[in-house]
Amino acid sequence: MPAQTDVSDSAEKEKERAPSDLRTRLKQTQPFESLAQEAMLSLMVAGAAMQQEVEAVCARFGLAASHYNVLRILAGGPPDGYARCDIIERMIDRGPDVTRLMDRLEEKGLVRRQRSQEDGRVTLHRITEEGRALLEEMHADIRAVQDRFAEQLAEEDQRDLARLCAKVYDVES
Numbered sequence: 001m002p003a004q005t006d007v008s009d010s011a012e013k014e015k016e017r018a019p020s021d022l023r024t025r026l027k028q029t030q031p032f033e034s035l036a037q038e039a040m041l042s043l044m045v046a047g048a049a050m051q052q053e054v055e056a057v058c059a060r061f062g063l064a065a066s067h068y069n070v071l072r073i074l075a076g077g078p079p080d081g082y083a084r085c086d087i088i089e090r091m092i093d094r095g096p097d098v099t100r101l102m103d104r105l106e107e108k109g110l111v112r113r114q115r116s117q118e119d120g121r122v123t124l125h126r127i128t129e130e131g132r133a134l135l136e137e138m139h140a141d142i143r144a145v146q147d148r149f150a151e152q153l154a155e156e157d158q159r160d161l162a163r164l165c166a167k168v169y170d171v172e173s
Contacts, residue, residue, distance in 0.1 A: 057141045066095055067105055071135055074127035081126030
């Protein structure tokens with residue numbers, strides 16, 4: 001029995017000394033200062049990798065990922081549209097200049113603005129038919145990114161990842 005403990009202790013020590021996949025990816029020679037640091041950086045690297053794939057798809061359609069995000073928000077919203085503050089609350093990456101982002105989408109004919117009938121101080125934004133058509137055109141390419149992601153993780157792992165990420169961004173899942 002002691003031999004098993006020695007083997008298991010030895011394997012555990014080797015695991016601690018071996019560079020993690022993340023350390024290799026970042027070409028980092030020193031250990032992380034904590035498990036929390038490694039986990040946080042892993043999440044950031046994984047998020048950046050997914051973001052780069054989505055950005056590449058969006059670029060082929062003349063958009064940034066933030067534009068795509070807004071179009072999806074508006075496509076799922078009420079027929080009258082959303083006020084800018086409501087869009088910001090729903091965005092994945094809440095950039096500082098949503099007004100300029102909306103200007104670009106309007107210039108491309110993908111979004112239309114109009115004053116609220118209920119409160120003339122509020123401008124509502126809604127997706128146009130052109131915007132809906134572009135989302136439909138992009139769907140297969142975006143879905144391919146999602147499918148590549150799904151190939152890397154079993155469904156149970158996907159559920160666990162979603163649950164763990166929700167803990168990080170503090171939303172019940």
